[in-house]
Amino acid sequence: MARKYVIGGNWKCNGTQSSVASLIEMLNGVTVDTESVEVIVSPPALFVATAQAQLKPEIRVCSQNVSLTGPGAFTGEIAAEQLKDLGLQWTLVGHSERRSLYGETDLVVAQKTKRALDQGLDVIVCIGETLDERKADQTLNVLTRQLKAVADLLTEDLWARIVVAYEPVWAIGTGVVATPEQAQDAHKNLRAWVAATISPEVAANLRIIYGGSVSAKNCNELIALHDVDGFLVGGASLKPEFVDIIQSAQ
């Protein structure tokens, strides 16, 4: 069975009431072929409920983060139970900004992933190497270390509800996109690692999406790569070109 593309838009900490209203209007105008692609957007927590209420059902809303805990006295957190209560299907976990700016370790990312899955959310797990790590030829070591932490906590059946986002840190928000060769290599190596470590069947079905300076200009050549199953888009997901990026997958 062919893997269905995933096109995710991560709005990060951007947007005002009026810009979010415009973005929702733009997205509701896009024809989404749900047979070939899942379109998922991640607004800031402040706008999750609005997006969930106002976006058409072909476009799914995703949290940018989820608490390691359940509901309770955890100021500033949002629990998986609350996201489910709102009707959300998805959350991101382990975005490089969460790892580098907010101290999320591989273990925390893995525990959040497990807890979110247990509460019924599907999870986009983000992994990626820094430029120094790439230069030191550590790319695959870093990616598999990050993914192994997650794999250690999961039973095989849970992988059907995971998407892996490969986001090289050096490509995020820099305008420096991975070359098709760099992207295909990383995705292929990751898939081979999953086949060897988890199972060939999980590897064959796992969606591995690319993130880092994806734009209308580079999306067509990246989506054509055998092991690239879609994108996680930052800056360009706030602009009309996100529509072109969705079109590249359908």
Ligand SMILES: O=C(CO)COP(=O)(O)O
């Ligand atoms: O971090 C990203 C998506 O999660 C990528 O961001 P940019 O597309 O802005 O490089």
